Amino acid sequence: MIKSLKTLSHDLSDPAYQLDVLNNYSESLRQQPKFKEKLEEVDLYPLRPTGIEIFQINVGYMCNMTCKHCHVDAGPDRDEVMTKETLEHCLEALRNSDISTVDLTGGAPEMNPHFRWFVEQVSDLGKEIIVRSNLTILTTAPKYQELPEFFAEHDVEVTCSLPFYNKSRTDRQRGEGTYDRSIEALKKLNEIGYGIEGSGLELNLVYNPTGAFLPGSQESLEKEFKRQLDRKHGIRFNNLFTITNLPISRYLNFLLESDNLDEYMDRLITSFNPSAAKGVMCRNTISVGWDGTLYDCDFNQMLEMPVEEEAPQHISEWNEAKLNGREIKINQHCFGCTAGAGSSCGGTTT
Amino acid sequence: MSDSYYNPKDLKKFEDVGEFGPELAEKFFDYYGAVFEEGALSAREKALIALAVSHTVQCPYCIDAYTTESLEKGASEEQMMEAVHVASAIRGGSSLVHGVQMMNKTKDLSM
Numbered sequence: 061m062i063k064s065l066k067t068l069s070h071d072l073s074d075p076a077y078q079l080d081v082l083n084n085y086s087e088s089l090r091q092q093p094k095f096k097e098k099l100e101e102v103d104l105y106p107l108r109p110t111g112i113e114i115f116q117i118n119v120g121y122m123c124n125m126t127c128k129h130c131h132v133d134a135g136p137d138r139d140e141v142m143t144k145e146t147l148e149h150c151l152e153a154l155r156n157s158d159i160s161t162v163d164l165t166g167g168a169p170e171m172n173p174h175f176r177w178f179v180e181q182v183s184d185l186g187k188e189i190i191v192r193s194n195l196t197i198l199t200t201a202p203k204y205q206e207l208p209e210f211f212a213e214h215d216v217e218v219t220c221s222l223p224f225y226n227k228s229r230t231d232r233q234r235g236e237g238t239y240d241r242s243i244e245a246l247k248k249l250n251e252i253g254y255g256i257e258g259s260g261l262e263l264n265l266v267y268n269p270t271g272a273f274l275p276g277s278q279e280s281l282e283k284e285f286k287r288q289l290d291r292k293h294g295i296r297f298n299n300l301f302t303i304t305n306l307p308i309s310r311y312l313n314f315l316l317e318s319d320n321l322d323e324y325m326d327r328l329i330t331s332f333n334p335s336a337a338k339g340v341m342c343r344n345t346i347s348v349g350w351d352g353t354l355y356d357c358d359f360n361q362m363l364e365m366p367v368e369e370e371a372p373q374h375i376s377e378w379n380e381a382k383l384n385g386r387e388i389k390i391n392q393h394c395f396g397c398t399a400g401a402g403s404s405c406g407g408t409t410t
Numbered sequence: 411m412s413d414s415y416y417n418p419k420d421l422k423k424f425e426d427v428g429e430f431g432p433e434l435a436e437k438f439f440d441y442y443g444a445v446f447e448e449g450a451l452s453a454r455e456k457a458l459i460a461l462a463v464s465h466t467v468q469c470p471y472c473i474d475a476y477t478t479e480s481l482e483k484g485a486s487e488e489q490m491m492e493a494v495h496v497a498s499a500i501r502g503g504s505s506l507v508h509g510v511q512m513m514n515k516t517k518d519l520s521m
Contacts, residue, residue: 224486225486226486226488228487229486269481269482271481273478273481273482274482275482276453276454276482276484277448277453280448280452280453280454280483280484281483281484283452284452284454285484
C-alpha cells in the first residue's frame with residue numbers, strides 16, 4: 061500500500077515547508093512575482109468574498125485510494141474524520157443561512173461513518189448537495205455499492221474524478237485498476253439515471269492533468285471525453301470540469317521529484333488571468349475542515365491556513381456576516397486557480 | 411556566445427524575434443494564433459498535426475511545445491505516437507517513392 065506523506069513523515073507533509081518551497085526553493089522561484097503583487101496590479105488586493113454560496117465540508121482525509129496528485133494527502137492511513145458533533149455544528153450553520161449548496165469532499169466523503177445521516181439532514185434543509193466521489197469507493201463494500209440509489213433518492217449531484225478517458229493515464233495517477241472500477245461505477249450510475257438527459261440526476265466528471273501541464277479547453281475536453289467514453293463504454297455524463305493541479309502536497313512532491321517545479325510555476329504565473337482572479341472560488345466558498353476549522357478553500361485547509369483571525373475560526377462560532385467581510389489568505393499556490401481559464405471545484409471560472 | 415545550437419530556454423524567447431523586425435513578427439504571430447484556433451479541425455487535431463510536422467522538420471522546440479500542447483488538449487499517448495508514425499511514413503514514403511524514378515532511369519539506361 062502506498063503511504064501518505066504524513067505517515068512517511070515526509071518533509072512535504074509540513075505545510076510551512078511547502079510554502080517555503082513555493083517561494084524559495086530555487087533562484088527562479090525567488091524571482092517570480094508574488095500572488096499578492098499580481099492581485100494588486102488588477103485591483104483585487106486584498107481579496108474579499110463576494111458572498112458565500114458554497115459550503116464545502118471536508119468530512120475527513122480517509123480514502124480508499126492514494127492518488128499521486130492528491131492535494132489532501134488522503135489515503136487509507138489517514139484517520140482524521142469529522143465527528144457527528146462537528147457535523148451538527150455544520151447543520152446549525154446551514155439552518156441559519158441562505159447558502160444554497162453543500163459540497164461534500166474528503167478523502168472519500170462516503171467513508172465518514174455519519175455520511176448517510178448527514179446527507180439526509182442536509183437534504184431535509186432543502187439545500188443542493190454535491191458529493192465529490194472518487195468512483196472506486198462505489199465498487200467496494202456492499203454499503204458503498206448501495207450509494208448510487210441513495211444519492212438518487214436525495215437528488216445528490218455526483219461529481220467524480222476521472223483524470224483521463226483511458227486506462228493507462230488514469231491508473232498511473234490513481235493506482236492500478238482504478239479505470240476499470242471507475243467505469244463500472246459510472247455504468248451503475250448511468251443505469252439508475254445519473255447523467256441521462258431528462259432524469260434530473262446530475263453526473264459530472266472532474267478532469268485534472270496527469271502530469272506537469274495545464275488543462276486545455278474545458279469545452280473541447282468535455283467533447284472528447286463524451287466521444288471516447290460513449291464509444292468505448294456507452295457512458296454518459298453531464299459536464300466535465302477541468303481542474304488545474306495546485307502545486308501542494310503530493311503533486312508538489314511529483315513536481316520536485318520530476319524536476320518540473322520551476323517550469324510549472326512559471327507556466328502558472330505567466331498564465332495569470334485577471335478574469336480568473338476575479339472569479340476565484342474562495343470568494344463564494346467557505347471550507348470547513350474535518351475538525352470544524354474554517355478555511356478560505358480546501359487548498360488553504362491543506363496548508364493549514366485558516367481564515368483570518370478577525371473572522372470566526374470554527375464552525376461552532378459561525379457568523380456569516382463576519383466571514384463575508386474577511387480578507388482571504390493567499391500565497392503562491394493560488395496561481396493554480398488563476399491560470400488560463402481559471403480553476404475551481406466547478407471547473408473553469410471565466 | 412552559446413556553446414550549443416539548441417537551448418530549451420530559447421523556446422520562451424520565440425516572441426522576442428520581433429525585436430529585429432516587429433511588423434513581420436506581429437503579422438506572423440497573428441496568423442499563427444489564428445491557425446491554431448478551433449475551426450473545422452479541433453484544436454486537439456491541429457496540435458497533433460503540428461506534433462507530426464515537428465518531427466518531420468525535426469525541430470526540438472516544436473517537439474517540446476507540441477508534446478505539451480497535445481497533452482493539454484487531451485490527446486492520448488497512443489494518438490501522439492500514431493501522429494509521429496504518420497510523419498515517419500510520409501517521410502520514409504517520400505524517399506521510397508523516388509525509387510520509381512531510380513527504376514525509370516535504370517530502365518532508360520539499361521539494355
